[in-house]
Amino acid sequence: MNYIEHVGKYFMMxxxxxxxxQKYRVFQDAVFREIEQLGIKSVGIISFIxxxxxxxxxxxxxxxxxxxLIPKMLIGFATKRSIILEFAPTFCSIILAxxxxxxxxxxxxxxxxxxxxxxxxxxxxxxxxYLVLPKIIAAVFFYPFLIILGMFLGIFGGWAAGILSNxxxxxxxxxxxxxxxxxxxxxxxxxxxxIFAFIIAxxxxxxxYYVKGGSLEVGKASTQSVVWTIVIIxxxxxxxxxxxxx
Amino acid sequence: xxxxxxxxKSFGETKVLKGISTSFEPGKTSLIIGQSGAGKxxxxxxxxxxxxxxxxxxxxxxxxxxxxxxxxxxxFRKELGMVFQGSALFDSLNVEENVxxxxxxxxxxxxxxxxxxxxxxxxxxxxxxSNKKFPAELSGGMQKRxxxxxxxxxxxxxxxxxxxxxxxxPSTSILIDNLIQxxxxxxxxxxxxxxxxxxxxxxxxxxxxxxxxxxxxWEGSSKEIFKTDNQAVVDFVYSSNLFKKVREAxxxxx
Numbered sequence: 001m002n003y004i005e006h007v008g009k010y011f012m013m014x015x016x017x018x019x020x021x022q023k024y025r026v027f028q029d030a031v032f033r034e035i036e037q038l039g040i041k042s043v044g045i046i047s048f049i050x051x052x053x054x055x056x057x058x059x060x061x062x063x064x065x066x067x068x069l070i071p072k073m074l075i076g077f078a079t080k081r082s083i084i085l086e087f088a089p090t091f092c093s094i095i096l097a098x099x100x101x102x103x104x105x106x107x108x109x110x111x112x113x114x115x116x117x118x119x120x121x122x123x124x125x126x127x128x129x130y131l132v133l134p135k136i137i138a139a140v141f142f143y144p145f146l147i148i149l150g151m152f153l154g155i156f157g158g159w160a161a162g163i164l165s166n167x168x169x170x171x172x173x174x175x176x177x178x179x180x181x182x183x184x185x186x187x188x189x190x191x192x193x194x195i196f197a198f199i200i201a202x203x204x205x206x207x208x209y210y211v212k213g214g215s216l217e218v219g220k221a222s223t224q225s226v227v228w229t230i231v232i233i234x235x236x237x238x239x240x241x242x243x244x245x246x
Numbered sequence: 247x248x249x250x251x252x253x254x255k256s257f258g259e260t261k262v263l264k265g266i267s268t269s270f271e272p273g274k275t276s277l278i279i280g281q282s283g284a285g286k287x288x289x290x291x292x293x294x295x296x297x298x299x300x301x302x303x304x305x306x307x308x309x310x311x312x313x314x315x316x317x318x319x320x321x322f323r324k325e326l327g328m329v330f331q332g333s334a335l336f337d338s339l340n341v342e343e344n345v346x347x348x349x350x351x352x353x354x355x356x357x358x359x360x361x362x363x364x365x366x367x368x369x370x371x372x373x374x375x376s377n378k379k380f381p382a383e384l385s386g387g388m389q390k391r392x393x394x395x396x397x398x399x400x401x402x403x404x405x406x407x408x409x410x411x412x413x414x415x416p417s418t419s420i421l422i423d424n425l426i427q428x429x430x431x432x433x434x435x436x437x438x439x440x441x442x443x444x445x446x447x448x449x450x451x452x453x454x455x456x457x458x459x460x461x462x463x464w465e466g467s468s469k470e471i472f473k474t475d476n477q478a479v480v481d482f483v484y485s486s487n488l489f490k491k492v493r494e495a496x497x498x499x500x
Binding site: 022023025026110111114115116118119121122123124125 | 294296319320323324326328330331332334335336337347348350351352
């Protein structure tokens with residue numbers, strides 16, 4: 001199957017996904033279950049990585065500013081901008097693509113190879129709507145909160161690194177993170193997050209839903225889905241940046 | 247009653263079903279047998295409405311599949327139960343939730359009403375006190391019984407089973423066979439089983455349809471299969487020495 005066929009099949013899948021749920025109570029339960037699986041269970045990894053990457057960005061910036069004419073508050077400013085513009089929305093989404101993407105593909109793929117999806121279809125359940133729509137809703141609504149948490153912890157990590165290493169003054173860092181605050185940049189990061197969340201929920205679902213074969217193929221599909229999700233996020237990031245910031 | 251009228255089905259250049267006609271009656275257990283590649287699975291999927299035949303038709307109590315609207319098909323699917331080869335239970339749900347699933351999706355019953363129905367059905371398949379267990383904690387035979395319970399929870403008119411005995415030991419296979427036959431008789435449903443198990447053929451086949459190369463090569467009851475001189479059936483059913491001796495003993499007794 002060539003790429004164009006895959007793209008066509010992906011959009012046809014979305015056509016089935018975006019139909020009214022057959023039972024709203026069941027759908028609501030599924031959304032809460034997915035928020036737990038895709039969102040709450042990712043809080044730990046996002047918090048951990050954001051904190052340390054924020055620290056590393058602050059240290060690297062401090063180490064590379066040796067010119068006394070450059071104000072030290074630039075460390076806080078650069079850390080804040082890097083985290084808000086790219087690290088939190090893009091880097092965290094790539095991490096989530098790895099963690100959540102493989103989970104989505106393997107869980108839906110296992111259902112496919114063990115005939116659970118056939119069982120849903122035979123019962124008269126729209127399996128794509130039942131399995132994929134709650135994942136999309138959970139990701140699109142919960143990931144912005146996760147990314148905001150990543151932003152706070154990244155900036156906090158930079159502050160902690162400065163305090164612990166004595167490489168810059170706390171006052172300079174705090175001045176830097178307050179300097180030239182633009183709320184649009186937060187909005188820009190959240191727009192990117194919502195689009196990346198949609199990609200993270202749907203591309204792995206596509207790979208899992210249409211898997212053929214056994215457990216080996218499910219494993220291969222999981223790897224492939226993570227690769228494609230990351231590729232699509234990186235390409236989307238480029239176009240979104242060009243559209244929203246230039 | 248299900249009436250199959252000269253159905254044909256191809257995949258690309260390969261003709262899988264080449265004109266099969268037969269019928270299945272309520273309260274009777276019908277078995278589809280045949281070698282691998284004979285077209286049994288495609289035939290069963292056609293009966294389930296998952297494949298639409300290119301020629302011919304299937305009518306369910308007078309309702310012809312090719313003339314059904316999307317709404318009719320949705321309603322029809324609520325009237326059928328299916329037991330899959332690997333049980334196809336939902337891993338993330340426990341026994342109670344698995345059996346309750348069709349009720350949750352398609353009825354407006356309250357939770358106590360649904361639980362009452364679930365417990366009745368689980369009692370019917372001898373699976374009391376397993377409500378909170380997950381599929382991974384059950385044996386193969388217990389999983390099959392949960393699958394049967396889920397298939398009959400909506401009081402279906404039609405029950406389809408794809409190799410319900412595969413992977414089970416002989417005594418559990420007999421239990422599952424008997425359970426399916428009792429349920430068929432009790433609820434007067436139309437049961438169609440796709441099987442390779444010759445014990446099932448001998449024990450519960452009110453009607454047996456033998457497929458070969460996409461065609462119906464023979465049909466009859468489990469009694470008639472002992473007496474048939476159809477060479478294709480004899481070669482397939484009595485390929486093992488044990489069944490040859492069983493047949494000889496049956497014929498000598500007569």
